[in-house]
Amino acid sequence: MKVYQNIPSMYDILDFCKSKDFDSYKDLILKKLINKILEEIKNTISISKEFGNFSKQDFLEYIYLSLKENIYNIENKYTKLINATGIILHTNIGRAPIGQEVLEKVIKVSSSYMNLEYDINAGKRTDRNLAVSELLNLLTGCEDAVLLNNNAAALLLIANTFCNGKNLLLSRGEIIEIGDSFRILDILNKSGANVKEVGSTNRTYISDYECNIDEDTSAILKVSKSNYEISGFSSEVSSRELAKLSKANNILFVEDLGSGLLTNNMKDEYGFSNIRSVVDSIEDGVDLVCFSTDKILSSTQGAIITGRKDFIVELKKNPMYRALRAGKNTIAIVYETLKLYLKNDENNIPFISILLQSEEELYQKSKIILDDLEEHREQMEVFIEKSKSYIGGGTSSVITKDSYTVCIRSNYIKIGDFQKKLRDCKIISNIKDGYLKLDVMCIEKQDIDYVSKSIIDILNTT
Template sequence: MNNKELLRKLPKIDELLKEEIVLAELNHTLRPIVVEALRESINKFRNDIISEVISDFSNKDILRHFLYLIQKKNSSKFKKVINATGVIIHTNLGRSLLSQKAVESVKVSAENYNNLEYNLETGERGSRYSHIEELVRKVTGAEAAMVVNNNAAAVMLVLNTLCRNKEAIVSRGQLVEIGGSFRIPDVMNFSGAKLVEVGTTNRTHLYDYENNINENTGALLKVHTSNFKIIGFTEEVNLEELVQLGKKYNIPVIEDIGSGVLVDFSKYGLSYEPTVQDSIKKGVDIVTFSGDKMLGGPQAGVIAGKKVYIDKIKKNQLTRALRIDKMTLAALEATFKYYLDEEEAVKNIPTLYMMLSSKEEHKKRAQNLRDKLQKVAKDLEIKISLDYSMVGGGSMPAEKIETYVLKLKSSRISTKDLEEKLRKNFIPIITRIYNDEVYLDLRTILDKDFHIIVEAFNNIFLLEM
């Protein structure tokens, strides 16, 4: 057939709408989406004819492409991926995974009415913070607490309440960038607080703070530099000294602890990271921290500390703009409950489990996955090797956690192409490349996803035959 004949052969949309495949699809897909997919399928074949890519076709060919498009259109752009990178709190991949109880709590809150701002005892309007405040107090030892939508918001809200049109004194070495080009000085500026930098990048002394205190000082601010380390000729003021200085001049001390550590990791063989509980015990007036980093919960900013300051913060008009929703509250409450028993937290919160589970456990899992892959990808060279996972999320940057990885290399597919095919799988598998090998780190791969990885390799190597 020549091109004109092929173009005349193209079916009309109304004709294809009568096909059984299309009628079946209309039972569970919106008609506008179905019609759009049919139109795009016909246009694809029209362009292929004009470009002389094809010499013939049938309606079945068009419908096959239609089904491919429908699957693509029905799948969410916001989708599940498999994290095989070994970065546990991977900011680009959604940070911490929720525990099963947290997921169940989100589901209940999402599909039912609930007492978000309703006091069941009095039958009157209640506060959404009451659902979580008592738990945070029990876990951290703070007098009071509240939550907002992330830690940057928490820092801004605290500074806006306590330091608006006043000065906040902070060490120059703690003026960190917290990701996405958001910087502590910018957050402070937006809050209405005036930044007063003291000391130098590598050394700050107590007298640097004291020499800059005046009648317009609103707070002393300490920012935990969780996303970088300065080593060598360094000195910083410890928390106890800063708290004593604050008491001397009746100035609140605010600590942005960032990652939200509630477990002493040094007990499990990792480096010590300051915990929220330690900061509260040392007398800090306000501590702010993230919900979706080391805490292992949903995105949130937790503010804990002295009741006199928390009460003021709750009354700030910005609180409404920065408040968290019912699903986040449900997930955060379920996560904090685990911290009432540290053993349960370590066992059930995915972030903690990934960080603290033994390398031997992941070696066995690596062997299991290797055996499954070798059955479907005969030409794939697979090695099990000792390697290192990272905490990620701007937390514990110097910490390396021993793990086991699969190192993959094929004689038929380049390493770059293999990584790309895995990344573009229907359920994307995100890996890393090193020394011309694809690495799959078992520490961040879930057992329930083994079959997806095996199926992806099966499809890749079938296509390459």
Template sequence: MSTTDRRAKVSPSPDSDERQAQLARLPSVDSVMAMARVAPLVGEYGRSRVVDAVRQVLDAWRGEVQRGMASGEVMAVDRDCLVTAVTERLARDARSRMRAVFNLTGTVLHTNLGRALLPDAAVHAVVEAMTRPVNLEFDLEAGRRGDRDELVADLLCELTSAQAATVVNNNAAAVLLMLSALAVRKEVIVSRGELVEIGGSFRIPDIMRSAGAKLREVGTTNRTHVADYEAAIGPRTALMMKVHCSNYAVSGFTAAVSLRELAPLAQAHGLPLAVDLGSGTLIDLAQWGLPREPTVRQALAEGADLVTFSGDKLLGGPQAGVIVGSAELIARIKMHPLKRAVRVGKMTLAALESVLRLYRAPELLAEQLTTLRLLMRSSDAIRACAERVQPVLQRALGAGYVVSVQMMASQIGSGALPVQNLPSAGLIVREASGKRSGRALMALEARLRAWPRPVLGRIADQALWLDLRCLEAGDEAAFVAQCVEQSEVG
């Protein structure tokens, strides 16, 4: 091919010339910034952020023009549309990554959704701690530096009958700290049936390894006896540990050693007996008609020297890990260097103290503690809520779907009482055509997640299930309002 022919191949066409002209007509950043509609954006977001957004939108438009040069499409350059695009980008970027959602999954203590919701008293306490100086580590009576654990230690001891207490940032940290302080380079005896994975791929054996302790497994997966523990005791034994299997259950041909049986053996050999209670309720839930769960006080009364548990599960408080028990052992734990690395801040302590104070009046707890109130909601009340919400959700989703009210079963969640369900009610959404399309359901689920306040349910049995146990009065009104808004948008 000659040079002349080659030039003819790459020479600009009339359309290409037009697109080159389009590129030239794109406004400069300075000219956009000088527009009257941009001034309010500068006042709201700051000049530097607006300039960045303008550049990003112009770069995107420039790319569209260049792609049009290849595809033959023509893009109009409209400055008003450009400012609208800048405004939308700024609003999108300013939106918090952590957003309120509607938890219609049927799981009350949902780990991915933040577990326990704090009661109003705790929220107010956190705001106070966030906005004012507080005596986090200052002893007001003595006028000198204090211990932050003392803000909640007395309450924890009162509510559990423990001698002492300390608080860290979650229950895994509590177990890690306890083992690091008491069992480094020594053996910890645990039944094979209690070597649980606590979520997020964190396993009891892994935590022990990280703490520098050596796991000594005894018994079998389904059966362990006192003699198994006794045979494992040796000169390198540091402590005996029981792990409450709150996130699964084994049934059938099983045998486990109770605390009452194990405590005399530990005492006879001078070994501490520790219990990882996991969800860690402080009260007997059976008095409210809920499934029974062992309490912290009960574990200590049956012979445990130390008990670890979570703050944001059945306790109904903030994320925290609590260790209660022997004053001598707690003192050793608090002296370990790792304690500072896993300590909690003022907001956690403010929320935890406020929640613990609610337990001093158990007769008011069902009304004041959000977690307990949600767990106690009757299926009749939830069904009535579903019947009120059904028509507005139907209008929002349109004729392509059928929304119906149905009884359901909620879960407590976060590993608490995994085989126990709570009678509930909610809405089931199916395609009106009757087709069994998993792709359509996934699209619907994604559509609800994209609403201003995302709606989270679960897909099962060729339908989208929306359990309304966690949709209390205030949230119900907000949900209805959002459905009405989406109906108008649609």
């Protein structure tokens, strides 16, 4: 076919594309991308007449535009999103935002060399966890701490260090499944621990643990029911009781708190009265406590294990620790976030500042959007309703915060298409009861005008 003869050579394509935009890119990378485009062109030619009238110049222009689009997509995979879902710690869109002040400090340190494992005074190697451990000692009273890359890693390291080939007791009511179908049993089984289930799904008693302790038992694990609730005819054993039982039998007691609520003063102030804190666990006599750093703590993804120093030392001796420990950026971000909790600077933590919004502030944000859309009522139905926002992130299944939601139903655009067009504008919304819904809880004030403009642009261009 003549059309194949009009497909330019790689040399001509490179020369044409680099003369326009891509002179700074490596030829090897450009050739890989161009070869994919050429393969697509040839496949299309074999089954259709789409390129039947293309000249050599037409192909050059087409390949250039395709290459430009491909490179843009490759280099812009991650972008800022506007969270209008009403879920504050939304796992799929990054959970807790990190404070600007924290990131600015971290950039100064991480963009150069830093004393991650170097004692400047002594001139020798030191423990990378020291700074975080000192802050947690001040905040929670723990003896020591270690920072890992996530909370699943924390459980894996604890179980492998102390329960490999031995029994670990866990209530059937706490055999949880976390996001993306990962189950706690799957993680613990990989550690080499023999998980021994005790009690029943809805009722577990201290006697269920007592009768299952034998010479092969090395630990009791209690897991926070952070993403579900058991109510009605139910019973569970308190951490204080399990701590006493563990000490009486000389076995380890571990509590997975998950959410990362540090201290009790945050409970009443931010509505976390039904969530156990790290301080609660330590005061109850728990040996090791693990929790995520990207939930209530409002830092980057990671996990902290706090508790008795002798047990933390053993964790760091395990070769598996080397594979699971946190890197310099995680350590620096968590360290700078924890510093904010030493002072009255919690308002500089994005997650906390979201929670502290008054009902009037939330209403005013929704009212601005409604007023901006007033002139377009002939194109849609729009109104404000009171709503409930959720903490999310596997933190609590019951805690909500009053909010306001802008509800939209276009007269001309299908609701799913409208939601897709908002996603193209980087605005993530919900569909419920036949309406497109934008909860304003997590929409920053500086983004309100952009949200209104995006909705109007969609209405006017469809």
